[in-house]
Amino acid sequence: MSEHAKVPADEEASEEESDESEQAPVTTGAQSVVRALENAGAEYIFGVQGGAIMPVYDALYDSDLNHVTMAHEQGASHAADAYGIVTGKPGVCFATSGPGATNLVTGIADANMDSDPMIALTGQVPTEFVGNDAFQETDTVGITQPVTKESYFAADSDTVGDNVGEAFALADAGRQGPTLVDLPKDITQGETDVEPSEPTTPDTYEVQEEADDAAVQEAAEALAAADRPVILSGGGVIKADASSALREFAMEYEIPVITTMPGIGSFPEDHELSLEWAGMHGTGYANMAISNTDCLLAIGTRFDDRLTGGVDSFAPDAEVIHVDIDPAEISKNIYADYPLIGDARKVLRQLFDAMPRVPDVDEWREQCQTWKDEYPMTYDTPDDEPLKPQYVVEKFSDMTPDDTIVCTGVGQHQMWASQFWEYTEPRTWVSSHGLGTMGYGVPAAIGAKLAAPDQEVVCFDGDGSFLMTVQGLSVAVREQLDITYVVLNNEAVGMVRQWQDGFYEGRRMASEYPWIPQFDKLAEAFGARGFRLEAQEDVEETIEAAREYDGPSVIDAHIDPGENVFPMVPSGGDNGRFALQEDHLEEL
Amino acid sequence: MTGGMPGPSPHDRMHPKGRRNKQGIRIDPEAEVTHEPRQAVLSALVKHKPGVLSEVSALFSRRQFNIESLTVGPTVDDDTARMTILIEEPEPGIDQAKKQLRKLVPVIEVTELDPTAVRRELALIKVGGEKPDDVNAVAEMYDGQAVDASTDSVTVEITGSKQKIDAAVEAFKQFDVQEVVRTGAAALERGPKTLEKHD
Numbered sequence: 001m002s003e004h005a006k007v008p009a010d011e012e013a014s015e016e017e018s019d020e021s022e023q024a025p026v027t028t029g030a031q032s033v034v035r036a037l038e039n040a041g042a043e044y045i046f047g048v049q050g051g052a053i054m055p056v057y058d059a060l061y062d063s064d065l066n067h068v069t070m071a072h073e074q075g076a077s078h079a080a081d082a083y084g085i086v087t088g089k090p091g092v093c094f095a096t097s098g099p100g101a102t103n104l105v106t107g108i109a110d111a112n113m114d115s116d117p118m119i120a121l122t123g124q125v126p127t128e129f130v131g132n133d134a135f136q137e138t139d140t141v142g143i144t145q146p147v148t149k150e151s152y153f154a155a156d157s158d159t160v161g162d163n164v165g166e167a168f169a170l171a172d173a174g175r176q177g178p179t180l181v182d183l184p185k186d187i188t189q190g191e192t193d194v195e196p197s198e199p200t201t202p203d204t205y206e207v208q209e210e211a212d213d214a215a216v217q218e219a220a221e222a223l224a225a226a227d228r229p230v231i232l233s234g235g236g237v238i239k240a241d242a243s244s245a246l247r248e249f250a251m252e253y254e255i256p257v258i259t260t261m262p263g264i265g266s267f268p269e270d271h272e273l274s275l276e277w278a279g280m281h282g283t284g285y286a287n288m289a290i291s292n293t294d295c296l297l298a299i300g301t302r303f304d305d306r307l308t309g310g311v312d313s314f315a316p317d318a319e320v321i322h323v324d325i326d327p328a329e330i331s332k333n334i335y336a337d338y339p340l341i342g343d344a345r346k347v348l349r350q351l352f353d354a355m356p357r358v359p360d361v362d363e364w365r366e367q368c369q370t371w372k373d374e375y376p377m378t379y380d381t382p383d384d385e386p387l388k389p390q391y392v393v394e395k396f397s398d399m400t401p402d403d404t405i406v407c408t409g410v411g412q413h414q415m416w417a418s419q420f421w422e423y424t425e426p427r428t429w430v431s432s433h434g435l436g437t438m439g440y441g442v443p444a445a446i447g448a449k450l451a452a453p454d455q456e457v458v459c460f461d462g463d464g465s466f467l468m469t470v471q472g473l474s475v476a477v478r479e480q481l482d483i484t485y486v487v488l489n490n491e492a493v494g495m496v497r498q499w500q501d502g503f504y505e506g507r508r509m510a511s512e513y514p515w516i517p518q519f520d521k522l523a524e525a526f527g528a529r530g531f532r533l534e535a536q537e538d539v540e541e542t543i544e545a546a547r548e549y550d551g552p553s554v555i556d557a558h559i560d561p562g563e564n565v566f567p568m569v570p571s572g573g574d575n576g577r578f579a580l581q582e583d584h585l586e587e588l
Numbered sequence: 589m590t591g592g593m594p595g596p597s598p599h600d601r602m603h604p605k606g607r608r609n610k611q612g613i614r615i616d617p618e619a620e621v622t623h624e625p626r627q628a629v630l631s632a633l634v635k636h637k638p639g640v641l642s643e644v645s646a647l648f649s650r651r652q653f654n655i656e657s658l659t660v661g662p663t664v665d666d667d668t669a670r671m672t673i674l675i676e677e678p679e680p681g682i683d684q685a686k687k688q689l690r691k692l693v694p695v696i697e698v699t700e701l702d703p704t705a706v707r708r709e710l711a712l713i714k715v716g717g718e719k720p721d722d723v724n725a726v727a728e729m730y731d732g733q734a735v736d737a738s739t740d741s742v743t744v745e746i747t748g749s750k751q752k753i754d755a756a757v758e759a760f761k762q763f764d765v766q767e768v769v770r771t772g773a774a775a776l777e778r779g780p781k782t783l784e785k786h787d
Contacts, residue, residue, distance in 0.1 A: 150693040316606030328687035334612040375595035566592045581592025
């Protein structure tokens with residue numbers, strides 16, 4: 001990180017005025033870009049230098065913005081994504097043109113699927129070369145348009161700052177998501193004395209914040225009259241900072257709450273109304289409740305197929321009340337009988353006030369409790385050997401404060417981390433849901449730790465997933481980030497292997513990784529602390545040692561390679577027909 | 589392989605009676621309804637700037653909406669362009685197409701035109717030049733006219749509904765059709781109603 005000299009502020013002047021007096025007027029497009037980010041309240045930039053983005057980096061030299069050099073652009077976009085999840089404000093990432101920009105794309109697509117606020121700025125070849133297949137040229141706007149809220153091509157040094165401001169504001173507005181501004185080198189190098197204006201969303205972008213009152217009233221009546229109501233809380237509840245409104249609502253009206261996987265943390269999992277999360281690897285009780293409900297209040301969820309299974313069998317008896325800020329999500333996958341378009345926090349308030357009474361659902365809650373007793377989230381520990389991944393997660397959860405942030409890669413370890421950690425707070429679960437990006441964990445933990453330096457950060461990863469972005473460890477070491485990485489190592493891409501065993505007659509093509517490195521030693525090579533964990537009796541001690549180490553540490557936990565993830569709803573299946581063990585899959 | 593988790597097996601569980609169709613709509617046991625595809629004419633006002641057409645057409649392609657035709661041209665306002673998009677989809681798909689289209693940042697306004705809206709398509713049909721009088725006679729039957737003629741070919745212009753142009757192309761096949769170019773439909777609502785936004 002470069003050091004920045006700070007001019008002492010004039011004590012007489014107000015803070016705001018002194019800030020303005022410090023700022024030299026912009027002279028180039030690049031300075032205007034940086035000024036726009038400052039105006040928008042950016043704090044960290046995750047990026048990698050390069051030819052076409054160099055003028056912007058040069059302008060950063062004189063700025064107070066913190067730049068974190070990543071080891072790969074994919075890491076830059078994942079770190080920015082995680083920063084956005086934890087803070088609620090757009091994370092910022094930079095890359096140069098061509099390969100720099102294409103390397104960012106995975107992280108942008110990931111943010112797009114999960115509606116995470118993010119702005120990506122990419123260098124581009126000078127305007128006169130655009131379209132000529134110049135060195136390190138790609139059509140970045142064309143490549144990223146399908147995976148952003150909007151991609152901008154900056155065409156003028158005088159307006160480039162406004163492009164960036166607008167992109168930043170748009171990333172944060174309404175349904176959050178990623179935006180991109182492509183910056184040709186001549187535009188950022190070009191002279192300008194135009195200061196960017198305050199970031200505003202484009203005039204064609206309209207967001208409806210409150211739902212129609214009459215519609216809210218109808219939905220409230222339906223919910224109050226239901227015999228078997230359930231609240232389904234999605235990632236949008238966290239994005240809208242509606243977790244406390246949700247808690248109040250559910251507790252006042254005593255309605256059981258299920259979350260989606262991105263909605264983890266929106267409702268405390270230790271509360272008696274919580275059924276935890278539903279979907280392919282969700283709890284048995286959540287899936288039973290969602291299959292049998294007669295009124296589903298779904299908030300901030302897009303009914304992804306990992307949640308619904310086959311749509312024909314999803315909550316088949318339920319009238320659906322769907323709250324979403326994006327009208328295009330209404331009846332996209334599951335038909336909404338009561339669509340309520342608006343901000344989750346505001347609509348929950350409206351619904352709270354409109355409810356005619358507390359629904360009479362004692363029997364239903366008892367039924368849900370019965371399912372909790374019938375399908376407990378446990379695992380088999382015949383002789384505690386070999387090491388069980390669930391045990392590692394559970395133990396770690398017990399040892400850490402409630403606001404500990406859990407990041408993950410993608411695979412079996414991600415499921416165990418979501419099933420066996422107890423989440424009680426929003427913005428403590430940082431994972432790749434919609435895109436399912438292996439390799440998300442290492443850089444995401446970096447973004448999360450910088451976003452919340454006072455909170456403990458742990459990253460559960462798999463050996464396959466960890467290996468995809470392991471170079472990010474060098475960044476964690478350089479920045480001295482206190483992150484504990486736990487690799488649940490089963491020498492395989494375990495989820496693939498599980499599917500091969502379940503659905504491909506055990507033909508384990510390209511899923512076993514007996515050649516992977518020793519991650520504890522690899523960690524040491526990077527300058528982090530490494531631990532090897534093999535026995536259950538060492539779990540507590542190893543976790544404690546890793547937590548105590550002030551800097552990044554890696555626990556290479558060699559787990560039972562035979563352990564698989566259950567419960568499981570087969571792809572496209574019926575949520576009420578989950579498998580609790582291998583041989584159930586054959587019945588389904 | 590490990591044992592898994594405790595609990596009743598899949599077939600010993602309470603199970604609901606209801607069902608949804610493939611469009612996620614709850615099926616009324618009395619009347620099972622699946623929406624059949626229908627044709628819809630969408631009219632969209634968009635910002636007149638580079639890349640808008642690709643943004644719109646890419647949206648339709650990645651969402652797998654089947655476009656019958658798409659026309660675009662400037663309006664009286666230099667900053668806006670207007671697109672007429674014909675799609676054939678079941679009801680939920682049409683609704684989704686409108687919402688997704690409205691979500692695009694450069695899109696100002698979207699509406700589905702009434703089935704009675706004025707719809708016109710232009711076709712240029714180049715046929716062999718051996719029988720220019722007969723070609724002219726057929727063109728007149730379709731309110732068309734020859735716009736270019738040489739010793740080897742005659743080019744005829746026809747304007748009208750898609751059905752009329754389909755019929756005309758069919759009729760001209762007797763004269764050895766060499767080339768056809770069609771614009772796709774442009775459409776406007778009848779009466780005083782407009783799509784322009786008034787502040």
